[in-house]
Amino acid sequence: MDAPFNQVPPLTTWEGLFNFWNSNPDAVPFAGGIQFLRFQGKRAPVLPHKLISLEDIEELHRITRTEQYLELGAMVRLSEIINLGTTVPEILRKCLEGIAGPQIRNSTTIGGNICATSHHMDSCAALIALDARYELRSMASTPPTSFTLSSLFSTQSSTRWIAASRFTSASLAPRELLTRIRIPLEPWNYSLYRKFHRSELDNTDTGVIVLLLRNQKEILTDIRIVFAGSTVLEDKRIESLLSGKHLPLSRKDVHAAIVQWETCLATLSPEQSFIRTELSNFVTTSLLGLVD
Ligand SMILES: Cc1cc2nc3c(=O)[nH]c(=O)nc-3n(C[C@H](O)[C@H](O)[C@H](O)COP(=O)(O)OP(=O)(O)OC[C@H]3O[C@@H](n4cnc5c(N)ncnc54)[C@H](O)[C@@H]3O)c2cc1C
Incomplete structure (x- = not known):
């Protein structure tokens, strides 16, 4: 029997997520889901047939600050970033505060805002101006170096970095995710x-x-x-x-x-x-x- 429509399996590890995606190549990442629901009016929403929920990957919710950088996991919500206050470069905060109302900002993720397919959304100009870089993660293209029994059944993932100024949603290779946003914290006057x-x-x-x-x-x-x-x-x-x-x-x-x-x-x-x-x-x- 076919799996029911829109079923989202709990994916908590990179290995689980990429294994699932590998066997369901037509599945679509689901962050806050706002892009899928927008403009659907009051009717029952139509969603892609298969969704990959990013909600349960803990690393995607992480916020890290060093002396030089603020790093945001792709699933960090816009309101969480705004609530970090002066830790966040003022120009990015201003852009995020200008997006819709508090309810939408509570659901929308920074990764979803960057990857939205229609055009560059409101966080993008600030991230480009601040020289942000994005970490992209996919299944490793190189085979494991040693062939143990477990390596035959496991899926390795690998990462690459891309400048915000070079990124569009078309920069993502098939089955590749935006996972982390690194923002330099050099002060602007x-x-x-x-x-x-x-x-x-x-x-x-x-x-x-x-x-x-x-x-x-x-x-x-x-x-x-x-x-x-x-x-x-x-x-x-x-x-x-x-x-x-x-x-x-x-x-x-x-x-x-x-x-x-x-x-x-x-x-x-x-x-x-x-x-x-x-x-x-x-x-x-x-x-x-x-x-x-
Ligand atoms: C009423 C309303 C008003 C809005 N006003 C504004 C506005 O003023 N300015 C603005 O910028 N936006 C606005 N938005 C749009 C909203 O901010 C975007 O649709 C939203 O950013 C999408 O984020 P999301 O987290 O819900 O992502 P989703 O809707 O879950 O995903 C968006 C797209 O990105 C892909 N995706 C998500 N995360 C990743 C990832 N980590 N890696 C790879 N692909 C990924 C998804 O597959 C999908 O194609 C508004 C939305 C609504 C409903």
């Missing part, structure tokens, strides 16, 4: 966040832009401007145009940075005219605020 949202049903003109500044006395030592939505915009040339300059900035330097940003915006499609205008206004106003 100033952070700005804006969310653009024209329509609930159309992701073309939706996204988040963040701006981070670091200064030492009166020298601007680092600046990051990142937009993430249907696409990611980050122009490293703006960073090199402005880093190392004296604060307040000269009108000439800011003008050059604005021209550079407009070049970056020119890559957006004509359908993205709303977001293009908003991103142009945001960056122009923010940078002019740094002029004498």
